[in-house]
Amino acid sequence: MDDVKGRAVTCNSSVQSDEEMDLDLRRGPWTVEEDLTLINYVAHHGEGRWNSLARCAGLNRTGKSCRLRWLNYLRPDVRRGNITLEEQLLILELHSRWGNRYIDIMETNFFLINYRWSKIAQQLPGRTDNEIKNYWRTRVQKHAKQLKCDVNSKQFKDTMRYLWMPRLVERIQAAATANGVSSSSSTTTTAATATISTTNTNSDTYHYYNDNNYNHNYNQNQNNFDIGSGDVVLPHANIGGCLGSVPVNGSFTSENCSTVASSDSVGTQVSPVSDLTDCYNYPVKQGNNQDYFPANQLCYGESLISPNVYFNQGLDFQATEQNNRWMDGGDLSDNLWNAEDIWFLQQQFNNNV
């Protein structure tokens, strides 16, 4: 169908003009027949050249529509079903690494935010960028809305990183323990290492570990932490008054936090640069190669402690029912919080407003 240079060649079935084609083009949900047509055509002719493919296959669809249908739904390796806990954790981690691109325009406060859904999706076999994007917008942004804070705010990112993600790790570990671990699917946790083997069908193993050979990289010129991706800048973290006191490979615990979280102290201290980023150890960036990091080697230290550290320090939290729907409703994967968590976080956010 294509010429030597790869440019589309009009096939016999395409004698209509573009205008005529546009009038006939179907939109909306795909039918089974259309799916079969597309599958058969790709099986025989391969992917690519979607516009000519659509014409030659007799599909009254745009090339874009065919491409999207194939990539997001019909591809044999597309994984279906709910996002697993491991995948959620990976999404949160990769989003914090790649998700936002802040571009400072000189002498202005303008910046662009460019999400990297496709890049994130590449690290989750069988998942599409559309799925990742939908997950983020429906689940994660919902939680931000519940907390009455912006999903891009420092508070929410810190909450995600230091509460949500550790809680996911706990649940993954708990699930692995409950299921009975074997040599091929094991979960081990030591003071410095937490290795989690997933049970997904792709046999992908996501490792969360602390490795002294990996050094955090602090870009002093930019006064920001560069966590490896050439264009990602993390917001400065400050949780529970734990500022600049966390050892690179140490725990983020009540012992090394200067101030234990409390309703009137949390979030009120601000540091120009927080060493909390050290709670995660990242490899040294090598040039601007964004793909340098082994995607399955997510670096967590023992900083992945129980969120209870923040809440069980003798604080007398008031019980609240206002967010019970959040905790009780939704699927299991959303049920990571309790009423005290929500109350505490909302107090913290309110104090920062």
Add this chain to the structure above:
DNA sequence: AACGCGCCCAACCGCAAGCTC
């Protein structure tokens, strides 16, 4: 049973980059 509401997700749209001639 009917209605309203919110959530989820497949599909669409616009834009930009890359490729080819």
Add this chain to the structure above:
DNA sequence: CGAGCTTGCGGTTGGGCGCGT
């Protein structure tokens, strides 16, 4: 070098569905 086309990406939309009243 520029035009035309293709591809890929991220944001948005709208229909289906479940749940509560």
